[in-house]
Structures are given as structure tokens and as C-alpha cells.
Amino acid sequence: MADLKHKILMVSDFFYPNFGGVENHIYYLSQCLLKLGHKVVVLTHAYGNRSGVRYMTGGLKVYYVPWRPFLMQNTFPTIYGTFPIIRTILLREKISLVHGHQAFSTLCHETLMHARTMGYKVVFTDHSLYGFADVGSIHMNKVLQFTLADVTRAICVSHTSKENTVLRSGLPPEKVFVIPNAVDTAMFKPAQQRLGRDEIVIVVISRLVYRKGADLLVEVIPEVCRLYPNVRFIVGGDGPKRVRLEEMREKHSLQDRVEMLGAVPHASVSSLTEAFCIAILEAASCGLLTVSTRVLPDDMIVLAEPDPSDMVHAIRKAISILPNIDPQVMHDRMKRLYNWNDVAERTEIVYNRALKCSDQSLLERLSRYLSCGAWAGKLFCLVMIIDFLIWRLLELLQPAEDIEEVPDVALRCHQHGERIEEIYRCKSE
Template identity: 45%
Template sequence: FPFSSAAFLSPPYSCGAGSSHCAGHTQASAHGKHCNKTSRGPTAEVFRKKHNICMVSDFFYPNMGGVESHIYQLSQCLIAMGHKVVIVTHAYGRRKGIRHLTNGLKVYYLPLQVMYNQSTATTCFHSLPLMRCVFVRERITIVHSHSSFSAMAHDALFHAKTLGLNTVFTDHSLFGFADISSVLTNKLLTISLCDTNHIVCVSYTSKENTVLRAALNPEIVSVIPNAVDSADFTPDPSQRQDDKITIVVISRLVYRKGIDLLGGIIPELCLKYPDLHFLIGGEGPKRIVLEEVREKYQLHDRVRLLGALEHKDVRGVLVQGHIFLNTSLTEAFCMAIVEGIQQINTIISYDYITCIFNPYLIPEVLPEDLITLCEPTVRSLCAGLESVISQHRTGAVPSPASIHARVRNLYTWRNVAERTEKVYDRVAGEEVLPLDRRIHRLRTHCGPVAGTIFAFVAVLDFLFLLLLQWLVPDQVMDVAVDASGPHGIWKGEQKDEIDSKRELSREHSL
């Protein structure tokens, strides 16, 4: 197994994204009490059982973003609740092999080739030997994949079903239905989710979008929002400059984050409001668009491009602003909005899929008086910003402290983990479809062409698994030492360390 020795590291916070960030990993690890179990589900024994969970996604640290933060924070809370959690992602440069993060969170950085935008190239077969090795050695019972954009997440779902494991999928993004990219992604999602035990979406709009895209039964789709650690994002109005209005944007500078729209509104608003400034954090290929706008209109003193941000610097940027602007085209929840509203008076965002089936994207996230929604056009965004700017000048906005007090308890990772645990308890008692029923489901649910093709792929995947089990039987594979969970050595080492410190202090007192 091509992994290096385990290295005990804290989470990396080098940020090339900046859109959404990990909030307080040390606080997440402080939660130690178990969740109260309810009577729902197959049996009481299922609820008392602790699960061995494998989180899978192409997107994890040192990459930065909302998916990465969600996986890390959820894993930490699940570990604190007594479950065993490991994470599987692809190698990032020299970061490969097995790494251990806070509280014994084990991360497998698999040596898989990245194809585009940190997503691995998939042939469905090259990842099976590696993932089987992880699933068997770690005695995984539930595979939880994240993000429609992650090829590794789809691979893990496919292989887990072949191995007879229960599966859960969390969708973090919204898609349209018309362009080629959306059509292909939606078909892949339909194939991946047709026999997945349960699906989690981060908003009700995301649920409706996913159910339509993948032709799912709404009863197997749950809504569990993202969260943020409010202790890491507290307001500080003294950091603002009251003689000007500052609009803050923190995002990956890529197309689907709406950077082209941002480049359109900057010159129009700067020409109209001499005291308006833009503070933009993040990095990406669309940075050139903003640099060209700044150069063309000579706005070097009013548009600051901060580049990649480290996690510790995000709050320092947010507290300088009066308005937080989100122009993302695909966000289903947007953690950055919740982070920003706790330190900034007003949020500007928009619903990018109004023209399709008219749900409201962001009103679920915040109360109506704390957010202004716009259409995804330069004209609509300018009108929304002008309205908010006039409110600031007349003092018709609440104070940052009052907003923080309202929002800080709306979304907590502990609540997210408790609700996710109920999903795990539910799927733990469900049946995994055998190969014949799985083939029938693919052919009837995914269309005559795609269904037949992927039914054939499922058969090949099963035959490849039989070959691997003949070459290296499960019984001869070494069982990995648990770093987390009921039998995790991390807790034992921490307990031994605490006991030794108490013994030393007792000796000194004597």
C-alpha cells in the first residue's frame, strides 16, 4: 500500500480559495458529550451502535473552501460523539499517504491523478484497489461522499455498493438544466444516486434542485444546513473607516463564483460613488478580469486584490467592510454569507436559478431584513448595492453587535452532527441492493442507453472485485489501528497523558 508513515499534523490553513473557511477546529474537538438518541429507526441496537464512517471527496485540506470546511468540522463533531471517522481524498503535491489531524482524524491522501480543478480523472477501476484497501482495513460501515463536482466521490459510491456498504451523499451545489456541462453532470448524478441509501442537501432549494436533477424520491433526501463557529467571527466596528463605504468579497476567483459579474459592477459603482471601495480576497484564474478592470479605469486606490488568504486572516478582512457581496452562481448554502453577516451589516446575494423553477436560494440562510437578493445581472446587482449604500448613509441598518447576537446560534456544527448521525442510524439498518437488483435499478432508472452501459460497468466492477479478493483476500489484510471511535488510541493516549500530569502534580504537591 503506497503510503508514507503517519504524520501528526494540525489542519493546513493556506488558502487559495477564500470563499468559505474552516471555523474553529479546536472548538469542534471540545464537544465530548454523546447525542441523545431518539426512538426512530429500525432497532434500538442500531442507535446504540457507533459507526465507522469514511468521508470521501476530492476537496479537502490543503485546498480551501466550503466543502473542505464542512467535511472537517462534521468529522470532528462525529468523533467527539464517539464515532470513528476517516477521510479519503487525493494527494495534494507532496502531501500524500496517511496524515493524522486533530483528535485522531485520519486522512488518506491517495495517489490519484488530478484531471481538472482539483477533481481526479475517473475510470471507475483504477481507484477500486485503493478504496477497497481503505474500506477493509478501517472496517468501514458507511461511506459518505461529498460534492457533485468530485469524481472521487462518485467512484466511492460505486465501489461501496459493490462492496456491500451503506452509502450517503451530500450535495453542496446547485445546477441548471440547459447547458452541456449541467446535462452531463446531472446524468452522472442520476446514475450515482439511483441506488444510494440516503442523500443530504444543505438547503431546501438544493433538495428540490437535486431531486429534479437526479429523479429521486424526495423521502430519501434530507436537508441539513452548513454551520459556522460564531466564536471565530465576531464584529469589530473600530476596524472600519467611516469616511468611506467598503464592499468585501471573499471567494475563489473562478467563473462559477460570478467574478465576471463582479468585474461589470465595479467600474459602474465606483464612477457613481467616489467614497466606495472594494476589498477582494481570494485567488483563481479570473483574477485577470479584475486586474484588467482596475487597470482600465485606474482604480488601483479603490479596488484592493488581497490574493490568497490564510484562515487566520479572514476575520481581519471581514471586519473592515460595511457590505458583504456574494456573486456565486452555484451556491446551495454559502457558508461565507453566515460568516460575513456576523461581522458586516448587510449581505448582497442573488438567486441564480429564478428563471428555471423560481425557488429562493438564500432566504433560507438568513432573515429577510439581513440580506438583499438580486438577479444575476450587472444592472440588478448595481441596483441592490445602491439601495444598501443609501441605507448605510441614512443609518437605517442594525449594528453589527445586534446582528451577531441574532445569528450566532442559528447554525452550529453540533446540531449538524446530531442530524447527520440520525441519517447514519437510518441507513445502517437498510439493505444494500445485491448485484442483480442493482443492475435492474440502473437499467430502469437511468435510461436505456446510460442504464445499460453502467449496468455493464457495475458487472465489470464486481468481477474486478472478485479478482482482487482472490489475489488478496480480505482475511489477510491487516486491520488498521483506530485513531478515533470507541477503541481509538488517540483518546487512550490523551487519557494517559492527563493521568501522568495529574500524578506529577500530586507528587509536586507532596
């Protein structure tokens, strides 16, 4: 068997059985990297009774460490409390590179910090957009600045996301690569039977809050229904703006044309992100025309400004070109444009460049943290010096050579096409 190229540790607080864009991204990217011959291990926190080591499709090994989520599926920030178990996993799995996901993940930030202290190359993927003025964004941006001060390479899922990340963290743009999300076109296919030309259904899936444009729907829906008697709306989601939508439906007597689904289980809808909307890709893969911001080619999406009149105009344009849309042709284009295998190959290039970067001493690394601000820089340096001392203490208490390395059993089974359920039989052989 050929030598493996990389042994990658994917890290995030967000992974299955939780459902979302980050979770899907980590899973599909890991599966494609396994097919390319790499070893991939996922590190996340426990979810309910799911704790310990689990194996998923393709031999993907997942560590559900016994920490419980503290806020919005994030573990409580301990800074140093996670170091011993993270060090053990890195050594046991013979990891060569660490890949962290999502700026809001506490586990991601702490693992990248400890990995750099131990001399590992680290890559970070930012999946979201954040502002600059509110208290939450200011706090998150300072944490991101600390983490990315010593990151080897970074990945963003769109060019807008790259600009946002560079501005928030001060990371040199040449260190940041843009690799878009993709879609599993095998799951999202055009319907075998289309609705008749005499009926048009517009679906809205979103949290019904101001930031998601719920107030625009209150003005857009009545106007579209007035212009097109054959149009009906299906609105999925819940939030504080749901009351306004229901009031609008009553006021204009649209009960039979506007269906309010309320909160919809994650498993029943497509996933959403801020920096790169996977839901748009999934809709296009199903052959559905989309009205949104610029993500897809112009003939697959109709652009609109966040203004009621402009959105009505965009919907009218979409309805006019709808008869010319071939769902199967759109599906085939999506299969070529947004493919997880392509994402994995481009990510592999980033890994290769990261591993070619020269190693740096503690003093060289501290100079990067020092440049983060007059007071913040000194605080960051102190945090990293303590982290370095803890690492040396752990080396004394339990030398690296005393930690048993794990055989790559799951990967061998995967490469021989054997079922994961037969992993122990494979191990005994």
C-alpha cells in the same frame, strides 16, 4: 468505553491542504462527528508530498492515497483501478457507512460504486449547482444519475440544491435531505473597532467572470460612488472581466475609491460555493451586512435581482439600515442558526436512516440502473456486473479475514483528551 455508533469513511478529491467550501465542510463535520462518539476516516488523493496516512486535530485519520490530481484537483477516472485499495481501507478500518462529497469528485463516484458492490450503505452530499444544457453539465448529470441510482441517502446544502439534484439525477425526493452549511463563529468575529460613520467600505470577493456578475459591477460601482461620496470599494479576485473594471475605474477617475487587489490567496479570503454560499455566513458572523440572494433572514441580508439598477437600490437600502446593525448581535444569531454541531446531529439522523435500509441483492440493484435509460441503463448494468466480478476475484486473491484490522488508537486518544503527537505512546499502552 461505550460502543461506537458508526464508523464513517468520508470520501472526496477535495480536502486539506486544498482550500474551499467542500474541504471545510468535510473537516468541520468530521470533527463534530468525532465529538459525538463516531469514528471518522477521510479518504482523498495525495497533495504534493503529502501522501500516506496522516492524523489531524481530534484524531481525524486521513488516507492520502498515492494518486495525483488529473484535472481541477480530480484524480483520473479509472472506474475499477481504485477498487483494491478502497476495499482494503474499508475492511482495515471496519467502516460501516461511506459518505461521499461533491458531484465533481472522481474519487467520490468510484468509491460509492465499489462500496455499494461490497454491500455498504452510502450517503452522498451534493455541494454545487449544475445546469442542463451545456456539454459539461450533460456529461456530469449522467455520471450523477449513475452514482445516485443506488445511493442509500443523499444530502443537499439548500432547498434549491435539492431541487437541482433531484431534477439532474432522477433521485426520489424522499431520499434527499436538506442540511445547510455552517460557519466556525470562533474564527469569524466582529472587528473590535468599527470604521467611523463617515466611511463605508464595500468588499467584493469573486472570480471576475461573467457568471459571477462582474459585468454588473462595471455599472453599479460608478453609480454608488456618485450617490455616496463616503463609499469606497475593495475588489478582490482576478479573471477576464478585470480589464473592464480597470477601464471603468479610469473612465470615472475612481482610482482612490476602488481598490483592485487582484488574485487573492485562498487562505486570505472566505470560502465560496454555488449551492450555499459559506462566504455569506462568514461575513454575517463578522457582523457585516450582505447584499446577495436569499440565504439569511431578511434583516441580515438585502436581496437584489441581477440588474444594475436593482443592485444599486439594494446597496442604498443596505447603507440606510447600516447604522442599526449591531455586529455582536448578528454574530450571536449566526452562532445559533448555523452551527456545525447541529449539522453533525442532523447528519447523524441521516446515517441512522441509511443503516436501517434493507440490504438488496445484485439483481434488485441492477433494476435501478436499468431504469436510467434505454442505452445508459444497459451500460450502467454492465459496469456494475463487472465491478461485482472484480470484487469476487479480490475476495479469492485476498480474503477479507486476511486483511489486518486497524485498532482505533486515534479515537481512544481523542476521547481521553490526549495530544495526537502522543498517539504512539497511547498505542503502546
